[in-house]
Structures are given as C-alpha cells and as structure tokens.
Amino acid sequence: MFLTLAAVVLAAGCNAAPTNSPAAMNSSTNSTMKFPFQLTEAEWRQRLTPEQYAILRQANTERAFTGKYWNTKELGIYRCAACGEILFKSDDKFDSGCGWPSFSEIAAQGKVIERDDFSYGMHRKEVVCANCGSHLGHVFDDGPGPKGLRYCINSASIDFGTDTNAPNWSAPDKK
Numbered sequence: 001m002f003l004t005l006a007a008v009v010l011a012a013g014c015n016a017a018p019t020n021s022p023a024a025m026n027s028s029t030n031s032t033m034k035f036p037f038q039l040t041e042a043e044w045r046q047r048l049t050p051e052q053y054a055i056l057r058q059a060n061t062e063r064a065f066t067g068k069y070w071n072t073k074e075l076g077i078y079r080c081a082a083c084g085e086i087l088f089k090s091d092d093k094f095d096s097g098c099g100w101p102s103f104s105e106i107a108a109q110g111k112v113i114e115r116d117d118f119s120y121g122m123h124r125k126e127v128v129c130a131n132c133g134s135h136l137g138h139v140f141d142d143g144p145g146p147k148g149l150r151y152c153i154n155s156a157s158i159d160f161g162t163d164t165n166a167p168n169w170s171a172p173d174k175k
C-alpha cells in the first residue's frame with residue numbers, strides 16, 4: 001500500500017517522467033480519433049526524425065535534461081513538431097526543474113487534447129496535439145499559474161520559433 005502511494009506521489013511530482021510503456025503507446029495511437037491533420041504511418045516516418053517519430057507517434061519520452069528546449073528562455077512560440085500548429089508561448093514557459101519544457105498554459109483553448117493514461121498503474125493525463133493527435137507529454141496539477149497546471153512537454157514534440165505569422169505546415173494533397 002505504501003509503495004503504491006509513494007509511486008503515485010512521485011508520479012505527480014517534479015521528478016516524474018512522462019514515461020513510455022506499452023500501455024502508454026496503445027493509448028496514444030490514433031485509431032479511435034479523427035484529427036484534422038492526418039498522414040499515413042509511412043508519411044509520418046518520412047516527415048519526422050526517428051526520435052521524433054518515437055515520441056510524437058509512439059508516445060515515448062526523451063530523457064530529462066537532454067531535449068533542446070528544457071532550458072530555453074527566448075521569446076517566441078512553440079509549434080507542434082509534427083504539424084506546425086502553434087501550441088505554446090514563451091510567456092507561459094517556466095523553469096520547473098524537471099528537465100522538460102514546462103508551460104503553465106496552452107497558447108489558445110482547444111490546441112491540445114487531454115487523454116487518460118493509466119500506464120504504470122497510475123492515472124495521468126496525456127497531452128496530444130488537437131490538430132494531428134501527436135503525443136506531446138503530460139499535464140500535471142502542480143503548476144505555478146492561476147490554473148495550477150504544468151504541461152510537461154517533450155522538446156522533440158515542439159519546434160521553437162519567433163515568427164508567429166509563418167504559415168502552418170499543411171497536409172499533402174490526398175489523391
């Protein structure tokens with residue numbers, strides 16, 4: 001019992017990685033939801049690096065403090081690395097000490113979808129891009145903002161930029 005409790009407390013805390021597991025992978029595939037931006041698995045593999053594919057499309061997690069954005073403090077926006085949709089703003093990024101980029105807010109309502117993730121015997125909320133369904137990370141309720149949220153996001157799932165007017169990537173024409 002105590003061990004179970006400890007695991008849950010750890011999972012909610014800052015050291016908790018948005019871990020990958022077979023269960024997480026199953027919950028993160030997009031067989032049941034239709035997203036506006038869709039590609040075939042072959043197209044995803046072509047578009048993304050192997051690391052990005054493993055994280056965005058298979059719900060893997062980069063190791064803490066290894067991603068390119070965990071310590072980024074520049075002003076700009078963070079787009080979905082899979083589809084180009086604007087997801088987060090630097091205004092809402094904070095230093096969580098976790099080793100992953102952390103945000104207290106999403107860029108606009110409806111940009112991400114939350115899904116229950118019961119992997120590892122825990123209940124966490126997985127966060128996926130609302131436009132393409134790609135895995136971004138998890139959201140926890142120990143954040144610093146008024147909403148108390150901490151979006152713990154893989155660097156590999158996002159692209160930083162300063163040009164907010166750049167057009168989103170578009171899906172290739174379906175024949």
Ligand SMILES: [Zn+2]
Pocket residue numbers: 080081082083084085129130131132133134
């Ligand atoms: Zn996306």
